[in-house]
Amino acid sequence: MLQSISVERTTTPKPKPQANELGFGKYFTDHMFIMEYEPDPGWHRPRIVPYQPISLDPSAKTFHYGQTVFEGLKAYRTAEQKIQIFRPRMNIRRLNLSNERLCIPPLHEKTVLEALMQLLRIDRDWIPFEPGTSLYIRPFVIATEPALGVAPSRHYRFIIILSPVGAYYSEGVHPISIHVESRYVRAVAGGVGNAKTGGNYAASLKSQEEASRRGCAQVLWLDGTYRKYVEEVGSMNVFFRIEDTVVTPALTGSFLEGVIRDSVIRILDHWNIAVQERPISIDEVVRAHRAGSLKEIFGTGTAAVISPVGELHWQGEKLTVGDGTAGALSAKLYDTLTGIQTGRLPDPFEWMEEVGD
Known part of the structure; x- marks a missing residue:
């Protein structure tokens, strides 16, 4: 009531x-x-x-x-x-x-x-x-x-x-560098990783400090059991475009189900772009990079909406994603989502709720 x-x-x-x-x-x-x-x-x-x-x-x-x-x-x-x-x-x-x-x-x-x-x-x-x-x-x-x-x-x-x-990207959308974390663990399945609670963010601070010292803007977290499967980037969900398919980690209970994550999946479906929610290991990502099939990586979250990744730091190696600039799909998703949010583009999903007078 x-x-x-x-x-x-x-x-x-x-x-x-x-x-x-x-x-x-x-x-x-x-x-x-x-x-x-x-x-x-x-x-x-x-x-x-x-x-x-x-x-x-x-x-x-x-x-x-x-x-x-x-x-x-x-x-x-x-x-x-x-x-x-x-x-x-x-x-x-x-x-x-x-x-x-x-x-x-x-x-x-x-x-x-x-x-x-x-x-x-x-x-x-x-x-x-x-x-x-x-x-x-x-x-x-x-x-x-x-x-x-x-x-x-x-x-x-x-x-x-x-x-x-203010504007998250005051001078245009620029890709970030991310450090792949293999030592620290943020959360595990069965814990509180899928709840938005303060302890999850406190657990990420040490790794974020170390990533900053390495010149990286964010941390790519791996699963807490095997230190093998990708989970999320900092406080964002993460997507990989491998050839013509977009892959994002399946929800396991150890990380948050993002609102922008869900929105991106629905937009990709709307565009008839293949999208998979499944486990993806860091080894698969590195193999795709070496084979030339890793086209884009981007994070999704409320603050940045879409955050392209230009470089992965993994086991002492720097892996440039694509040509290091924001990918075409990342840019299109950013323009579409921000266009819907600000009323510049139609809202076919009926996501926006008007406040009224």
Whole structure:
């Protein structure tokens, strides 16, 4: 049942940054959404309030046992000044899948969507309109019960914050170099790799630091059991174009089912391009490279949408993908997805949801 959302508007609106100052996740809008959970009455007190710090007891379980989940999605402003969100219902469903894995009570999906729509209506002036810009949306849940002891919390807080973000590719889409990780493991099947929870990202930091020292932008993760099968790139899903077939790792429960991943698969099907979801080993990738059949590699994620890979660093060797530039398919997918998101292209899949007045 939908609950009435109370609204408290700020009396001290913040100055808005210029588009060239935005970057990613540095600025936040004037308002936020909050809702609490207790066993009785469940999720309650949905409200929009001025953006502000939150106060938690030092013994709150989120600090000690990592019981927290989050999501990431975007809203866009079209040339006609309409505000629309890209596939929010899939993000909300995925948030509840993460909740289930972390023993967090499920959120009512219609309540979350209505809260998001209302928050966007209030802070719509924060949505930038310059090419490549958007409004990043971060819903998250934290365990707030003030008690030590390894057991699910009985109290939670659900929050949505908004952040205007700049163009990911301010000077055009440029391929990145990635380091293939063979020492560290991010997650394994049966763990929490397919949940969007903070611990997964903490587990990736050490390897990301080492990749940066090697001059690489991202890490290509291999499976935690055999250190053989490709899983994902950094916080993105990964695709390989081998000859005329696109291959992406099958979902095994050890990495996230990306919204952009699903969108790319559906677009490729729509274009009648062969796409396979199956295990693919790093050895197969290297063999395809040596045979000249590895045409493109690209990552998919909310922040970059499509991120072409120009170079793989594997066992001390640098393998250039194609001619090292963004491939034709990567570029077409990027233009298509961003065109749908910003209203420049038709939306045959009905992915965009308009916020309205």
